[in-house]
Amino acid sequence: MKLTEETVKNKIVFLGTAGARYAAFGLIRQAGGMWINIDGTNLHIDPGPGAFIYTHKKGLNPHWLSAIIVSHRHLDHCADVNHVIETITLGGKRKKGILLCPEDAISEDPVVLKFTRSNLQETVTIKEGFSRVIGNAEVSFPIKHVHGVETYGIVIKNSTETISLGYIADTKFFEKLIEAYSKVKVLIMNVTLKDPKPNIPHLSTIDAKRLIEGIKPDIAIMTHFGRTMVYAKPWEIARRLTDETGIETVAAWDNMIFDLETLKPVRQR
Numbered sequence: 001m002k003l004t005e006e007t008v009k010n011k012i013v014f015l016g017t018a019g020a021r022y023a024a025f026g027l028i029r030q031a032g033g034m035w036i037n038i039d040g041t042n043l044h045i046d047p048g049p050g051a052f053i054y055t056h057k058k059g060l061n062p063h064w065l066s067a068i069i070v071s072h073r074h075l076d077h078c079a080d081v082n083h084v085i086e087t088i089t090l091g092g093k094r095k096k097g098i099l100l101c102p103e104d105a106i107s108e109d110p111v112v113l114k115f116t117r118s119n120l121q122e123t124v125t126i127k128e129g130f131s132r133v134i135g136n137a138e139v140s141f142p143i144k145h146v147h148g149v150e151t152y153g154i155v156i157k158n159s160t161e162t163i164s165l166g167y168i169a170d171t172k173f174f175e176k177l178i179e180a181y182s183k184v185k186v187l188i189m190n191v192t193l194k195d196p197k198p199n200i201p202h203l204s205t206i207d208a209k210r211l212i213e214g215i216k217p218d219i220a221i222m223t224h225f226g227r228t229m230v231y232a233k234p235w236e237i238a239r240r241l242t243d244e245t246g247i248e249t250v251a252a253w254d255n256m257i258f259d260l261e262t263l264k265p266v267r268q269r
């Protein structure tokens with residue numbers, strides 16, 4: 001199903017659901033991040049490897065984007081950020097678009113080139129507690145995550161707050177995440193691990209359950225699966241979490257379109 005500026009309205013397009021080295025760089029699944037439309041304002045979150053191609057394949061044009069948000073500098077979250085900026089700015093012909101990213105994505109050894117940044121309207125450095133209105137969307141970064149490099153998740157709302165979603169990007173579980181992402185209707189979590197691994201700062205299915213039970217969203221969506229998750233059939237884990245928590249939980253699949261008005265994935269033929 002190809003999308004248009006009209007049909008992508010108030011949808012999330014999962015341009016990838018792979019996370020970490022084996023799944024993302026072994027191409028077990030795609031890793032293009034998410035395209036999110038809030039009342040007509042388009043945002044690309046975490047444009048990982050292949051984001052540029054998967055976006056065009058869905059009929060989406062990065063030139064429509066108002067902003068790109070990079071949660072952190074790991075390449076499975078930003079490998080294609082420069083390609084996407086080139087399209088937004090028509091190769092530097094038009095100053096357009098805002099980049100929001102942590103400081104360490106653009107300081108020493110920058111993952112976003114100085115050249116592509118110079119063609120943007122603005123580059124904004126994310127800090128804990130920062131928020132910003134971009135078109136019809138309000139984006140905020142409630143808490144710094146624990147992930148080795150500077151990392152932030154995002155809360156996104158429309159002006160009437162009929163749409164609210166939280167994206168818990170890569171992080172080790174810690175209790176304060178629950179308060180930081182409370183009151184979101186749609187909770188998206190990067191659940192990379194099936195079972196917790198003490199030395200790997202990623203969420204596991206046990207952490208996902210604690211987050212769902214603590215935050216109590218209307219619907220939870222898991223994505224960013226590592227190898228152990230993909231092999232464990234994430235849709236079966238989602239079904240189990242739905243039964244155990246009483247909150248509908250979905251395992252995202254590549255190119256899944258999620259409707260932010262009906263709170264359901266769009267079933268495609």
Ligand SMILES: [Zn+2]
Nearest residue numbers: 072074147170
């Ligand atoms: Zn990471």
